Amino acid sequence: MDDHIFYRNLRKTYPLVDRGEGIYVWDKQGKRYIDGSGGACVVSIGHGVAEIRQAMLAQADRLAFAHGSHFSSEAAIDCAERITRLCSSPDLNRVYFLSGGSEAVETAVKLVRQYWREVGRNDKYKVISRWTSFHGNTTGALALGGHTGRRKHYHPLFLHTPHIEPAYCYRCPFGTTPEQCDLECADQLERTIKYEGPDAVAAFIAEPVVGATAGALVPKNGYWQKIRAICERYDVKLIADEVMTGVGRCGRNFCLDHWDVVPDLVVTAKGLSSGYTPMGAVIVKEEIHSALAQGSGSFVHGHTYSQNPLSTAIAAAVIRYMEEHQLVQRCARMGDYLLEKLRDLLQLEIVGDVRGLGLFAGIELVRDKRSKATFDPAVKVNAKVAQEAFANGLITYPGGGGADGINGDHLLLAPPFIIEREQIDDMVAVLRSAIATVQKEVCVIS
Structure with missing residues (x-):
């Protein structure tokens, strides 16, 4: 069979996928x-759910596409209502639909x-973000991101934006420990706002728990509360990038709910449709919506598939399925078990840290546990472990550069919420074997 696809990795041979069911x-x-990674942290309710197929077909039988500049639809209205019901504050009550996370970030x-x-x-235009972050692959979103490898080829295409250090407890940029720290990483936002000029700073965007660029960096309690207070002090809008962490992935409807923090805008995608359709959204406070409604009366922005009836019907069905089966609560319970089992991997020589929510x-992989020294990026330890796991029937999400933009290796795990304890045991067993196999190779190299 001729293959005319332009693949992301031009040196990789991809097996042909056939079907999916549950976590498999x-x-x-x-x-x-x-x-084990829900694809790219997408699949939350599992593969092959009959109820989603039924909702998909029912909407397709009625209408698959209508442009958002011409019509609203029952599907979009239902989906928006379900999304706002997930939010912890009634102030987050308007939803702007997109096709994915990058679009949603730029929309926000x-x-x-x-x-x-x-x-x-008019002077407020600067958006502050963090290093060791990822907000999407379009040029605007990439400018906000803080991952050197993803940005390096495209620097001439985007404007420089201010970045601050991440909340990275394992590798604290300020040389302290969670027990001793005074949330210096949060204080850096205030300093940066002052340097950039409070009258010029429009927003701060960050992932509640960092995903792709470092592997589930969970901040110390108090971090997000302090960030929220700083944003309020300087009249800066807080954008929560919950593309990965939202819609139940971290055991709450949205991850910031863990710290009782309400952002001004929430960016969501991925688990919003569990991969059954390309889907993203920005959830906005009424204050922002009202300013436009009472001002110019329009948002100068739009995409062809925004508010698409078929996609919104599918996303609404995913949310309904999650609610009916109490999958967010299940995610929290199974997440505790997953973290408990993963901590056993700390016995392995190259596993430096295990974290999650x-x-x-x-899982962060290191050359030396005591010094937290990283492997040479050329060795591609994260890719080797992922390839070994894949060969033995486990899909993971590997990444590099988290330690300082260039060095560092990790694996991100995000299985469907329906996973059972025995399946977690199987997953961790394959991981242990894969890491142990690669460990033998790289320890000889180093």
């Missing part, structure tokens, strides 16, 4: 894989910029 995926050769930034213009504060967990 099969290729055309009949080999079964545990979907443009929305904040237009909001400040609508209320007569809900079914969102990271």
Whole structure:
């Protein structure tokens, strides 16, 4: 069979996927894989759910597409209502639909910029973000991201934006420990706002728990509360990038609920549709919506598939399924078990740290545990472990560069919420074997 696909990795041979059911995926050769990362932290309710197929077909039988500039739809109205019901605050009551996370991030930034213009504060335009972060692959989102490897080829294409240090307890940029720290990483936001000029700073965007760039960095309690207070002090909008962490992934409807923090905008995607359709959304406080409604009366922005009836019907069905089966609560319980089992891997020589929240967990791989020294990036330890696990039937999400933008290796795990304890045991057993195998190789190299 001729293959004319332009693949992401041009030197990799991809097996042909055939079908999925529950937490498993099969290729055309009949080999079964545990979907230990939910694809790319997408699949939350599992593969092959009949109720989603039924909702998909029911909407397709009525209408698959109508442009959002011409019509609203029952599906979009239902989906928006279900999304806002997930939010901890009734102030987050407006939903702008997109096709994915990168689109949603850029939409949130443009929305904040237009909001400040609508209320007569034209000078507020800067958006502060963090290093060791990922907000999407479009150029605007990439500018906000803080991952050197993803950004390096494209620097001429985007504007420089201010970045601060992440809340990275294992590798504290301020040389302290969680027991001794005074949340210096949060204080850096205030210092940066002052240096950039409070009248010029429009928003701060960050992932509640960092995902792709470092593997489930969970901040110390108090971090997000302090960030929220700083944003309020300087009239800066808080954008929570919950593309990975939202819609139950961290054991709450949205991850910031763990700290009782309400952002001004929430960016969500991935688990919003559990991979059954491309889907993203920005959830916005009424204050922002009202400013536009009472001002110019329009948001100067839009995408072809925004508010698509078929996609919104599917996402609504995913949320309904999660609620009916109490999958967010299940994610919290199974996440505790996953973290408990993963901590056993700390016995391995190259496993430096294990962390996570809900079914969102990271394993950091190091050359030396005592010094936390990283492997040479050329060795590609994270890729080797992921390849070994894949060969033995486990899909993971590897990453590098988390330690300082160039060095560092980790694996991110995000299995479907329906995973059973025995399946977690299987998953961890494959991981242990994969890490042990690679450990033998890289310890000889180093």
